[in-house]
Amino acid sequence: MRVVAAMSGGVDSAVAAARMLDAGHEVVGVHLALSQSAATLRESARGCCTIEDAGDARRVADVLGIPFYVWDMASRFREDVVEDFVAEYAAGRTPNPCLRCNEKIKFAALLDKALALGFDAVATGHYAQVVERADGGRELHRAVDSGKDQSYVLGVLDADQLARAFFPLGDTTKPQIREEARERGFYVANKPDSHDICFIADGDTRGWLTSRLGEQPGEIVDADSGEVVGAHAGAYSYTVGQRRGLGLDRSTLDGAPRYVVGVDTRANRVTIGTADLLGVNAIRGDHARWCGPPPEGVVAVGAQVRAHGEEVPAQAWADGDDVQVRLSSRLRGVAPGQSVVLYEGTRVVGSATIAQSWLDR
Known part of the structure; x- marks a missing residue:
């Protein structure tokens, strides 16, 4: 299988690319240039899209002996992620740019371009697992390492995207990944993780928004x-x-x-x-995305509304283009614009953007 390995320049995507190569796939490394004015050094940009990161990804590709390219998606990223982020806050909502990036960039723009060039799939360093059913269908599941699990931010993938996605790290813990990177001789083995919002260099979201909205x-x-x-x-x-x-x-x-x-x-x-006044137990979500067929009728699920938030037992059902969720207990701080991701055990059922929440007595 011909696979594009998305290489951010960090340790996770480096090991993911190596594992895809070990599995016998034809792998090409691709670094996404998402900023039109990427800072040179990580000290001045805390995300995953700096010039330094592109160089780190290239060095890993050289060690692996695979082709490496930089694909410029800065305009698409600005429109679909950055401008969407500003518009959501301007409307009083609280967006998650990582979900939007996965939906619009990594598993839309990147995957679409990869398929157009004759590749079969995309692999990333996300911590999640893909499980193949007996009928050939694929399911998205939580990672073994609960502290690093990223299935929440992947809950926007639909069945077609999931069919062409690989997450080779889902069965491994982060310390094991770093050790594997050291054994493979990767320069990035001890590189710090990226954090915060990648396009807000100093982490000051309020100041960043003020500079744009006044x-x-x-x-x-x-x-x-x-x-x-x-x-x-x-x-x-x-x-x-x-x-x-x-x-x-x-x-x-x-x-x-x-x-x-x-x-x-x-x-x-x-x-x-x-x-x-914060506790709610009812959620209406729009922009529903299903990692398989939509549920039929009311189903028992676990609902999670933050990337590292608790999962709350709930009942959910599809309501036209919306999703209705009734939580078994009150949950605080549920904000419009956040995403609610639904689970059945460790399996991701789907997600929706929170449009409204209330206390249903």
């Missing part, structure tokens, strides 16, 4: 009293469930912690309240 002074209002208790520079930079960075004068409150319970970017208003 300051928009507005009020912070208490949900119980309706009184104005503070001010903000832009409602777009707040998210439901947020506690830190509110800048409130605690002496004017009753001493109980306050959280963001509502963001209204049209009125440019942030509403805060006590923790009891």
Whole structure:
């Protein structure tokens, strides 16, 4: 099988490419250039798309003896991920750019280009497992290493994309991957993991958004009293469930912690309240993506709303283009724009973008 190995320049994608080669596939390494002004050194860019990273990926490809290319997808990334990120926050939602990148870039733009060039599949260094059923169908499952499991951010893959995806690291822990990289003589064996949002170099999301949307002074209002208790520079930079960075004068409150319970970017208003106002047990999601056939009727699932959040037992059903989810217990800080990913055991059933959440009594 002819396989494109997406090589970010990190240790995970390096070992993934090596394992695909060991499995007997014809492998070509590809690094995605996603930034039109990539910083030269990781110290000034904490993501996975720097010039330094491209060089690291090339060195691994040289060790493996495989062809290596850099594919420029900066324009597509800017439109589908970066601009979408800004638009979502501007609308008062909290997006996950990693899911959008997997959906729009790695398993749409990259996979489409690979297929057009005659390749059969794409392999990445994500921590997840693909299980082949007896009928030849494929299922997406959680990784063995629960601390590194990335099945949540892969929940946007549909059955056709999953049929052409390989995740060679899903049965291995991260320490084992680093040891394997050292044994293979990879320079990146001890390279730190990328973190935070790759296109926000300093990790300051609020400052980054402000530089693009400008300051928009507005009020912070208490949900119980309706009184104005503070001010903000832009409602777009707040998210439901947020506690830190509110800048409130605690002496004017009753001493109980306050959280963001509502963001209204049209009125440019942030509403805060006590923790009891955060709990929800009902979710409506749109933009449904199924890793196989949609469920028929009401099904028992586990629901997860953050990349490293807890999985909560739930019931879910398809409702036209939407997904309805009823949680068995209340969950705090469920924000519009986040993704809810549904599981059956370790298997990913599908995902949806959270449009609405509420307490269904």
